[in-house]
Amino acid sequence: MARAGESQFFQGKAAAVVCGRVPGFGAPHEALRGLLGSYLAALGLEGASLTLSLVSGAQSRGLNRRFRGKDKATDVLSFPASEGLKKPGFSGYLGDLALCPAYAWRRRGRFFPEFGAEAAFLVGHGLLHLSGRHHDSPAQERAMWRMSLRLQPHSRPWSAALARLGPLKRKPKP
Numbered sequence: 657m658a659r660a661g662e663s664q665f666f667q668g669k670a671a672a673v674v675c676g677r678v679p680g681f682g683a684p685h686e687a688l689r690g691l692l693g694s695y696l697a698a699l700g701l702e703g704a705s706l707t708l709s710l711v712s713g714a715q716s717r718g719l720n721r722r723f724r725g726k727d728k729a730t731d732v733l734s735f736p737a738s739e740g741l742k743k744p745g746f747s748g749y750l751g752d753l754a755l756c757p758a759y760a761w762r763r764r765g766r767f768f769p770e771f772g773a774e775a776a777f778l779v780g781h782g783l784l785h786l787s788g789r790h791h792d793s794p795a796q797e798r799a800m801w802r803m804s805l806r807l808q809p810h811s812r813p814w815s816a817a818l819a820r821l822g823p824l825k826r827k828p829k830p
Contacts, residue, residue: 671696671703676710680823681757683710687817691776694810695783700744706786708753708779710821716756731760732778734785741788750786755779757821764822772819776811780804 672692674685688708696702711719716729723735737751760778761771768774784803791797811818 671705673705673707674710675707678710678712678757681710681761682820682822682824684817684820687814687820688779691779691811691814691818692783694814695780695807698807698810699742699783699787701742701746701750701787703745703747704742704750704787705748706750706753706783708755708782711754711756713756713758716754716759719754729756729759731756731763732782734782736786736788739788742786746787750783753779753782753786755782755821761822770815770819771822772815772817773808773811775818775821776815777804777808780807780811783807 672689674688674692677683692706692708696704713729716731716733717727719733720730721727723733733754735752735754737749742748742750755775755778757775760775764771764774766774767777781800781804784800784807789796789800789803791800
């Protein structure tokens with residue numbers, strides 16, 4: 657795990673740093689930065705910062721195995737920089753998110769029919785973990801689900817662009 661205030665992937669000063677590309681998948685970095693900015697504002701964490709890295713299935717599996725002891729890929733992993741609930745006004749480093757577009761694409765439709773909305777949901781879920789929210793009990797799970805649904809309207813301006821996280825269309829050979 658990262659030490660408090662330390663990034664696993666990238667050192668940056670911007671509120672939301674988005675990095676990485678996965679071969680065969682889109683990487684709408686500007687849309688992801690916009691989405692994260694909207695979510696941070698909705699949570700009252702405008703002064704907070706984080707890093708989101710787009711990772712491959714193999715990278716996701718390796719991170720999940722190393723940090724959670726689960727030898728399988730997953731859609732989003734959260735690496736909080738510190739423990740505890742971050743209240744509105746928090747202005748420190750939240751931590752790192754690792755988003756696996758390939759895994760999310762394969763499992764699309766679990767939460768929303770459109771892939772862009774689902775990708776936004778996954779990013780929001782990861783951000784809620786960075787802000788100190790968890791779903792270890794049924795009550796926490798219900799609270800986190802409600803918070804995720806409250807964040808979702810803030811993703812609407814970005815959902816169409818986030819659909820580009822899916823597989824790139826290959827041009828037919830002439």
